[in-house]
Amino acid sequence: MSGAISSALPSAAAPLARAGNTGVSRRVLPGFHITLGFSILYLSLIVLIPLSALVFKTFTLSWDQFWVAVTAPRVMASYRLTFGASLIAALVNLVFGLLVAWVLVRYKFPGKRIVDALVDLPFALPTAVAGISLTALLAGNGWIGQFLEPWGIKLAFTPAGIVIALIFIGLPFVVRTVQPVLEDTEKELEEAATSLGATRLQTFTRVILPSITPALLTGFAMAFARAIGEYGSVIFIAGNMPMISEITPLIIIGKLEQYDYAGATAVALVMLVISFLLLLVINGLQAWQRRRAGASS
Amino acid sequence: MSAPSRTVRRAQAGTTESPWVRWTLIGLALAFMLLFLVLPLAAVATEALRKGLNAYIEALKEPDAWSAIRLTLITAAIAVPMNLVFGVAAAWAIAKFEFRGKAFLTTLVDLPFAVSPVVAGLIYVLVFGAQGWFGPWLAAHDIKIIFAVPGIVLATVFVTFPFIARELIPLMQAQGTEEEQAAIVLGATGWQTFWRVTLPNIKWGLLYGVILCNARAMGEFGAVSVVSGHIRGQTNTMPLHVEVLYNEYQSVAAFAVASLLAILALVTLVIKSVIEWRHEREMKAIAELPPERPQPAALA
Numbered sequence: 001m002s003g004a005i006s007s008a009l010p011s012a013a014a015p016l017a018r019a020g021n022t023g024v025s026r027r028v029l030p031g032f033h034i035t036l037g038f039s040i041l042y043l044s045l046i047v048l049i050p051l052s053a054l055v056f057k058t059f060t061l062s063w064d065q066f067w068v069a070v071t072a073p074r075v076m077a078s079y080r081l082t083f084g085a086s087l088i089a090a091l092v093n094l095v096f097g098l099l100v101a102w103v104l105v106r107y108k109f110p111g112k113r114i115v116d117a118l119v120d121l122p123f124a125l126p127t128a129v130a131g132i133s134l135t136a137l138l139a140g141n142g143w144i145g146q147f148l149e150p151w152g153i154k155l156a157f158t159p160a161g162i163v164i165a166l167i168f169i170g171l172p173f174v175v176r177t178v179q180p181v182l183e184d185t186e187k188e189l190e191e192a193a194t195s196l197g198a199t200r201l202q203t204f205t206r207v208i209l210p211s212i213t214p215a216l217l218t219g220f221a222m223a224f225a226r227a228i229g230e231y232g233s234v235i236f237i238a239g240n241m242p243m244i245s246e247i248t249p250l251i252i253i254g255k256l257e258q259y260d261y262a263g264a265t266a267v268a269l270v271m272l273v274i275s276f277l278l279l280l281v282i283n284g285l286q287a288w289q290r291r292r293a294g295a296s297s
Numbered sequence: 298m299s300a301p302s303r304t305v306r307r308a309q310a311g312t313t314e315s316p317w318v319r320w321t322l323i324g325l326a327l328a329f330m331l332l333f334l335v336l337p338l339a340a341v342a343t344e345a346l347r348k349g350l351n352a353y354i355e356a357l358k359e360p361d362a363w364s365a366i367r368l369t370l371i372t373a374a375i376a377v378p379m380n381l382v383f384g385v386a387a388a389w390a391i392a393k394f395e396f397r398g399k400a401f402l403t404t405l406v407d408l409p410f411a412v413s414p415v416v417a418g419l420i421y422v423l424v425f426g427a428q429g430w431f432g433p434w435l436a437a438h439d440i441k442i443i444f445a446v447p448g449i450v451l452a453t454v455f456v457t458f459p460f461i462a463r464e465l466i467p468l469m470q471a472q473g474t475e476e477e478q479a480a481i482v483l484g485a486t487g488w489q490t491f492w493r494v495t496l497p498n499i500k501w502g503l504l505y506g507v508i509l510c511n512a513r514a515m516g517e518f519g520a521v522s523v524v525s526g527h528i529r530g531q532t533n534t535m536p537l538h539v540e541v542l543y544n545e546y547q548s549v550a551a552f553a554v555a556s557l558l559a560i561l562a563l564v565t566l567v568i569k570s571v572i573e574w575r576h577e578r579e580m581k582a583i584a585e586l587p588p589e590r591p592q593p594a595a596l597a
Contacts, residue, residue, distance in 0.1 A: 028474075028478050028481050028482070029393055029394070029474060029477050029478065029481060029487075029490075030481070030486075030487035030490075031389060031390075031487050031491075032390060032393075032394045032396075034386075035386040035387070035389040035390040036390035036394070036396070038383070038386045039383065039386050039387040039390055039391075039402070040402070042383045042386075043383075043387075043402075043405060043406065046451070046454055046455055046458060047405070047408055047409060047455065047458060048405070049424070050420040050421055050423070050424050050455070051408075051412075051420055053420055053423040053424045053429070053430060054416070054419070054420050054423060057423050096326070096329045099322060099325060099326050099329070100326045100329065100330065102322065102326075103322055103323050103326040103327075104326075106313070107319055107322070107323055109323050113570070113574075115326075115327065115330060116570075117566050117567070117569070117570040118330060118334050118335070118566070119330075119334075120566055120569065121334050121338070121562060121566060122334075123509065123512070123513075124509075124512045124516075124561075124562035124563075124565040124566050124569075125337075125338075125516070125558070125559060125562040126515070126516025126517070126518060126535075126536045126539075126555075126558045126561075126562070127516065127518050127519070127536075128516075128518040128536040128537075128539050128540055128555070128558075129341060129516070129536070129539065129555040129558045129559055129562075130337060132341075132539065132543050132551060132552065132555060133337040133338070133340040133341045133344070133552075133555070134337055134340075136340045136344050136548075136552075137336055137337060137340050142340075143336065143340065144332075144336070167333060168333050168334075168337070171333060171334070200314055225411055228413070229411075229412065229413025229414060229415070229416070229519075230413075230414075230519075231413065231414055231415050231518065231519035231522075232414070232518030232519050232522075232536065236540075236543065249413050249414075249415035249416075249519065250415075252415050252416070252419060253415060253522070253523065256419065256422065256523065261422070261423070261426075261428055264419060265419065265423065268413075268415070268416045268419050268420075271413050271416055272412060272413075272416055275411040275412055275413065275416075276411070278411060279404070279407065279408065279411040283404060
C-alpha cells in the first residue's frame with residue numbers, strides 16, 4: 001500500500017540517503033555523536049553482548065562434546081522436522097502470498113480494504129493465541145477437524161499441524177514484499193507483450209513474474225527464516241513427540257529444563273548461525289530487488 | 298508511483314484477465330484468508346464464550362489473570378519506550394548522517410528479527426542466570442533478573458528491538474535533511490529542530506512503529522517463556538497465562554485471556570490501517586498539488 005510507511009518487515013533502507021546528503025552541509029545538524037554513541041551502546045548491551053554469551057558458553061565445550069550435542073539423533077530429527085515443515089510452509093505462502101497480493105493489487109472486490117488489513121493479523125496476534133485457536137480448529141472435535149477425522153486425516157498433534165501453524169505465521173511476508181512491487185510494475189510492458197501476440201499466461205510468466213521474482217524470493221526467505229525460529233504457535237499444535245513432532249526450539253527448552261545449559265547453547269548456536277546466513281541471503285535478495293527497481297525507473 | 302497507469306486505462310483491456318479467471322482467483326484468495334485468518338479469530342471468540350458470558354467474565358476476574366494482565370502492561374510500558382528512544386536515536390544517526398559502517402549497523406539493528414525467540418530468552422539466561430556471567434554476583438546481592446520481572450522486560454526489549462528503528466530509518470532517509478538544515482541555519486537549537494521539524498514529519502511512522510512494537514511486546518511468548526520461570530500470579534504474562542490455563546484443560550479461561558490478546562491484535566490492525574489510509578490520502582493530496590511546489594530549503 002505505502003512506500004514510506006512499510007510494514008514490520010525488514011525493508012530496503014540504504015540507497016536513498018547516499019544520494020541525498022553529501023557535501024559540506026553534512027555536519028550542520030547536531031546530535032550525530034550522541035545518537036550514534038547511544039545507539040551502539042544500547043545495541044551492544046541488549047543484543048551483541050548477550051549474543052556473544054552464546055558463543056563464549058559454547059567454547060566451554062570441547063569440539064567432540066559440541067558435535068555430539070548438535071548431532072544427537074533426537075536433535076537431527078528436530079532439524080529435519082523444523083526445516084522440512086518451514087520449507088513446505090514457506091512454499092505454500094509463496095504461492096498463496098502471490099495470489100493474495102495479485103488479487104489485492106489488480107482486482108476490485110467488496111471488502112478489499114478489510115482483507116488487506118487482515119493480512120497483517122499474524123504479525124499482530126500473539127503466537128500463543130494462534131497456537132491454541134488453530135489447535136481448537138483442527139482437533140478431532142474442532143470446526144475443521146470434525147470433517148477430516150472420518151477420512152482418517154489428522155492434522156492436530158502431527159507434523160502436518162506444525163506446517164499449518166507455520167503457514168499462518170509466515171502468511172504476511174510474501175504478500176507484503178510482493179504487493180508494493182506489483183503496484184509499481186509498468187502496465188506498458190504488459191500491453192506491449194499483448195500487442196505482440198502473447199497470451200495472458202505468457203505475459204504473466206515472461207513479463208510480470210521476472211519483475212517480481214526478487215520480491216517473491218525475499219518474502220519466501222523471510223517466511224522461511226521466521227518459521228525456523230517459531231515456537232509459540234507450534235508447541236500447542238505439534239504434540240511434541242520426540243523424533244516425530246519435536247521442533248528444534250523445543251529441544252533447546254527441553255535441555256534448559258534439565259539444566260543442560262551447554263547442550264542448549266550448542267543447539268542454539270547452530271540455530272543462530274543459520275539465522276545469520278538467512279539474514280545475509282535476505283539482505284542480498286533485497287539488494288537485488290533495489291537494483292531491479294533502480295534499473296526499471 | 299503508479300500514477301502513469303491512469304493515463305493508459307483505455308489500453309487495459311489487454312492487460313487483465315477474463316471475468317471468470319478473475320473471480321476464481323479472488324475466490325481462492327478469499328478462501329485461503331478465511332481458512333487461515335478468519336476462522337482462528339472466530340474460534341477464539343466461540344471457545345471463550347462456550348459456557349456463556351458469565352463464565353467468560355468470571356475467568357477474567359480471576360486474580361492470576363489480573364496479575365498476568367498487569368505484568369503484561371508493565372512489561373510493554375517499559376519495553377516500548379526504551380525501544381522508542383533507541384529507534385529515534387538510531388534513525389537520526391543513520392538517516393541524517395553519512396559514516397563508515399552504516400550498512401553494517403543497519404543490518405545489526407535487524408538482527409533480533411532473525412533470532413529465534415527461544416534463543417533470545419536463552420542468551421539472557423546465560424548472562425544473568427544462576428550459572429551465568431553475573432549469576433553469582435547477582436545472587437550475592439540478592440538481585441533477581443531471571444525468573445523475575447527484569448528478565449521478562451529484557452527478553453521483550455530484545456524481540457521488539459528493531460520495530461521502531463526499522464519504521465523510522467527509511468522514512469527519515471526519504472525525507473532528507475533540508476528542512477532540519479534550514480531550521481538550524483535560521484537559529485533553532487537541535488532540540489527545537491527535532492521537536493518542531495523532524496517530529497511532525499515522522500509522527501505517523503513513529504506511531505506505526507510504536508503500535509506494532511507494543512503488539513509484539515504484549516504478545517511475546519517464546520523468549521519470555523524461557524526467562525519467566527512460570528510462577529503463577531508473579532511472572533506469568535498474558536500469553537504465558539494462556540498456556541498454563543490451556544495445559545490445565547481450563548479451555549474457557551485460556552480462551553478468555555486469549556480473547557483479550559486477540560482484541561489487542563484487532564485494535565492494532567485498525568490503528569495501523571487508519572494510519573496507512575491517512576498516509577495514502579496525504580500522498581494523493583501532495584500528488585495533486587499544482588506543480589509550482591517551492592523548494593523549502595533552497596532559499597536559506
